[in-house]
Amino acid sequence: MTAVICLIGVAVLAAGCGGQNEEQRAAARSEQLDKLAPTLESRLQAQADSQKTACENELGDFLDALEEIDSRLDIGMTFADYGSKTADAKVAHDRVNASNLTPAACVKAAVAGEDALKSYISAYTIWNDCIQSDYCETEYKEPELQAKWLQASRKHDKAQRLFESVGKAGVIGNRNIPRDVGEVDGTIYGTIASAICANPDPPAASQPCEEIRNILAGGVTEDEEGDLDGRISDLVDALGLNPS
Template identity: 30%
Template structure:
């Protein structure tokens, strides 16, 4: 045999094989069942003396590409990783960039929307001003308005002349306490005060007529004096005042109530001049 002859590898179990120590299979002398082979003997690198990995852990290679394969994973454990991540595909990179840009746009739009929402419009300012004026007006006129409303409601169930005069006098006291400076410049509130003055003037004039009829021998309040129409007009005036405060709009000067207010204001001016 010359030096170029290639010898075949030794058979398993022969000299130089890591499994040569295993020997022939062994069997249990009592049951006849084959016994597990003894653990594989450790192997060492003949040059460095360092222990070698067991044969079961030897690296494996893909037969088609020649690339190393990941070692098989142990049941219940996550697959082994070689420490390298697979490169992202261009499509995945594009999706990540698009998502980032979309998030930036949403944040920018949200900030702009917040700025827009935080800035009140002219309509919002007008609404807030109206609410503030209504609050100021109610604080000023409600005591007088409540006193007149008491007169109006008591007339529905009947009153004596004495009780009627007392209620009208209490409403007049509240009117004198009304702070006109607080409502100056609030058009609907100034209109409501004019309505209050008209209703109070009418109630007071009715009280005088009723009192005169009682003390006049030729006048019978039950047959000669009918004040129901006048009191109905006064009740209508009270409703118009309440509506003006609720709507924030002055009483319509062309309405029946508006004309009565204008008439009473003219008579009041005449009495002040006389």
């Protein structure tokens, strides 16, 4: 019995004196994540700026054409001018390559803009049919046209709001260790994987990035926490973020 007690005592002593306790591990983890935070912020903003430019290049002319119709209607338009501006918007719309639209807000802006265009075209059809008819007075169609234009204006406003939201940098995320793969994206670890490890630079970051992604792939178990901390530390070294 004495020998057993002694062995247990030695084991407890070793656990207490060897390695770090939970508080120390948490402090060391926080220190490494603090070092990564400025790099993450910089890369998130660079991603957002790139997405904004891409969205503007693909969608800007179309939304400008819709704005031209909306603003001109405020002061009045002839049927000929309305038809011309609507045709211009349709041409701009047809030039948009949907496969180039990113992120999600840009896609949603394009959809809202397309809905606005449909309302403008519907109004054109109503107006044109009335003009072509011998039994239609445009003034009787005015309420119907105004309703279509109001729909179009609201959809255009929505498209513009979504468009303007593109380019806002994402948040780094919380520092909780994601136990489930569905939790990864809301954490700083998910941001590391997407903002740094999607295209590791410099090349020395490739190995720790690959291992970080592998650990995160199924959620992080308690047994994997040490491995994750170690690979984050390796990534900090690879990025040159440790003072010499």
